[in-house]
Amino acid sequence: MKNPLLEGRQISKSFQGLAAVKQVNLTVFTGEMMGLIGPNGSGKTTLFDCLCCLQPVDRGKIFFKGRNVTQARPNQLARMGLARTFQRIRIYRQMTVLENMLISRQWRGETLLDIFKSSHRQTKIRAKELLEFLLLSHLDREYAGNLSGGQQRLLEIGMALMPDPEIILLDEATSGINPTLINTIKERILILNQQQGKTFLIIEHNINFISDLCSRVCVLHQGEKLAEGTPDEIKTNKAVIEAYFGR
């Protein structure tokens, strides 16, 4: 059995009295790909925000690599090896593709003097390698805002990969992207998982995408955990079908 890498215990989060996440337990093991699904408004992104400490939890605890990180800051978690992408693509549109990649490698154990220097040569090499891996190398000098939606999504994944994280939280990585590019993203994620051992937690509405990639799926509904199991188990789970399609 593999070790738990990221663990949320009894996570609860409310916004002005409205409970977005209610006592959710979730464990992602090292090297696995886990899916997180649920109808719109079920609390998936809020749970993501809590797990990477962008939102403080009301109750519950978060453990990353066995350490209690409930009170940690997002940049501290990032340095420990947690990366994420966002439902609404968050790249730096007024910077070039290469600059976007280089940014994602900043501030790792650097002194005050280091930050006044330009990026390390090794960082630039890694950025270029990753851009090639993500089929974006020909666009490295292009402003990120000029890229297509799919290319921006790939860039965001590249930025998440730059610090060489152990786990990547992908929030609707295929939203608004054409099927060809979805297949590219899927292929790249598989390579990252199988060849480099990266762990993924993936929010997705595209059930086929989840089924093709993930060994386990957790379903949220109205902020609560409704079910957890293999993709086949989830597809036939009555409570899940009811949550998605009604009675």
Place this chain on the structure above:
Amino acid sequence: MTQFLQALLSGLLLGGFYGVMVLGFSVLWGVMGIINLAHGDFLMTGAYLAWLMFRTFNLDPFISLVLILPLMFVVGYALQKILLNRLIERPRLATLLVTFGLSISLANLHKILYTADPRNVPVAYNGSIELWGISVPIVKAIVFFIALGMMSLLHLLLQRTRLGKAIRAAAQNKNAAKIVGIDIDRVYAITAGICIALTAGAGAAISPTQAIFPFMGQPFTLKAFTITVLGGLGRIPGALLGGMVLGITEVMVATYVPGIGTNFGVALSLILLVVILIVRPQGLSSGLRPMNEDRS
């Protein structure tokens, strides 16, 4: 013709100073969303520091920049950590009120310390030289070149260094910057340090050219508003362009409109602000939108 060229040169020199004077205001607004109403008071503080060093150690105001810039960087860094950091997530009105309070406090603190009497820094070279029939004021020319130097250094810092990229990233998307490991609080504190140091540096640089008194800051804050509207938030070429437009307009009006004089500067900058907001609300360089696209 000579009168026109003289006015143009004076306007350019003034515009260069305005360009560097506004940078701290513009970058702080663009990166952190803080409209610093105490901007002019930090400029005044820089001018007083130059005067103090001149009076105490007979130190040339331009040489005293070597001390004033790091000192005010520390002040800006601490100010961000202690005060401004608590305002970033608050409604903009809170920022305005707190920085307005800071402005009043700074001005009155200087009044208590040094009285309201105007002070000056009488450097020996405060004259002018004749070039092709045009009078070139030496101190203002030095200020102009120092301003260009400061702007170039800031441009290099923002474009070439890891810190600069982190500042730009934080300005464009705070959460995305956090999640890739950028320590936003540290970036903000360093940005505030740079902004306050630049502003105080601009104040020290003009200390030989104008009277220094505790309430000299507010007109500069108002002018900083106009120049930022003209040039855009956090944009160095925009700051220079906006500064030039205001500087040249001010001098041309003072030269060609009888009975106006140079004291019309603040009123003129506000008239310019209103005209620009009506005719071209996006600013001259379409830069009147925050550097950040998504503050969430």
